Amino acid sequence: MSHAVMDKRPVAPRPATLAHARLPRWAPAAIAAGSIALGCGLGLVADWHSKVQWGLVSALLFVLITYVATSRVEGKRQAKDRVATSLVWVSFVLAIVPLVSLAWTTAVRGSKALSGDFLGHSMAGLANTDEGGGVYHAIIGTLEQVGIATLISAPIGLLTAVYLVEYGRGKLARAVTFFVDVMTGIPSIVAGLFILSTWVLTFGMGFSGLAGALALAILMMPVVVRSTEEMLKLVPNELREASLALGVPKWRTILKVVLPTAIGGITTGVMLAVARITGETAPVMLLVFGNAFINNDPFNGAQSSLPLFVFEQYRIGTEASYDRAWAAALVLIAFVMILNLVARGIARWKAPKH
Known part of the structure; x- marks a missing residue:
């Protein structure tokens, strides 16, 4: 009767999972703050009168810096993922800023004449150039x-x-x-x-x-x-x-x-x-x-x-x-x-x- 010969050689342990280098959690916020500062600085140096240009340049710098920093630390594959996420956030901000600006402007300027009398009266007997009246x-x-x-x-x-x-x-x-x-x-x-x-x-x-x-x-x-x-x-x-x-x-x-x-x-x-x-x-x-x-x-x-x-x-x-x-x-x-x-x-x- 033959007996199975058992291999008593020690089994080599499995290599531990390689830990990839990653950007810290605060990196996106820091990149965003730096991009805004650079965008504003370029706007001041170039004497751009429109704040929209400042914002667009800051958004472009945010995407570029995110890609460069991520590709150097985490690799190009993760950099593409980060850029896609950055584009989503930039699109969200570009969409929400005009809405917030409109609501804020309407609230500030509309509150001047808004009152109980304004809501409870009409324009009857009042010239269009006079103050007062209601809606x-x-x-x-x-x-x-x-x-x-x-x-x-x-x-x-x-x-x-x-x-x-x-x-x-x-x-x-x-x-x-x-x-x-x-x-x-x-x-x-x-x-x-x-x-x-x-x-x-x-x-x-x-x-x-x-x-x-x-x-x-x-x-x-x-x-x-x-x-x-x-x-x-x-x-x-x-x-x-x-x-x-x-x-x-x-x-x-x-x-x-x-x-x-x-x-x-x-x-x-x-x-x-x-x-x-x-x-x-x-x-x-x-x-x-x-x-x-x-x-x-x-x-x-x-x-x-x-x-x-x-x-x-x-x-x-x-x-x-x-x-x-x-x-x-x-x-x-x-x-x-x-x-x-x-x-x-x-x-x-x-x-x-x-």
Whole structure:
């Protein structure tokens, strides 16, 4: 009987994993600070008047220094990864700086005229060059016009999305999808001209808040269709099949299963569409026509709105009108921000619980 001969030679230990040299954690911040300092120094030496040039040069230096430092310490492969990350951060900063600057400028300049009297009074009986006045009539006009546009476009957009997702087949569905895509990119002035040529000139209905709401509804409808369509597609097919297997008709399945499941996303899409049309100026200029007095009836007579009020006051060109324009712009931004926060709150509230 042969016995296996065991090798009693000591097994050499495995080599430890090689530790690659890496830049310290504070390196990106230090490179960013040095790039900003170099960019500002070059701007001062070259006498560049635009701070935008300073920022662009600093961003370029940040990417170049990051690549050089990383390639020397960590290698070219890691340097490419660092450069990609740096480009993402630079793009984020370049995108956020104008937004923060705009919000800050609007808040600083708008707070001069913003007060309770400004929110509670109109421009009735006040010359455009005088100080004082308010934006109450424009707030009423914006709320009524946007509300009517929502009442028109939300049901139509919802039903269109339900048709495209649940029933749409063949040429008709493709045609509807094509026209929705076309309407998504339609300029706002075109929607205003369409309502002007039909509702005002052809039918002779006159300028009113309703005319402006019709144009806003045209702009809002494709946004509602697209957002609702995407939310309905996210509903699992298993829910539909389970309901149909129990003998529930398809229309009732859509009404009781599909729509309640997607209601959070649908509501969020509608709110974002409302925020999108709130700041439209061109259709309002053509159809609402502007009014310095309070008009609570959107179906008769000219009205005002916040975007139109900002345009009119800024066009006057006096110091008082500039203050009113900035204050109205601040109110408009606050209104849109509130709508976005409400949309986020509804999305969190209606999100599926795990």
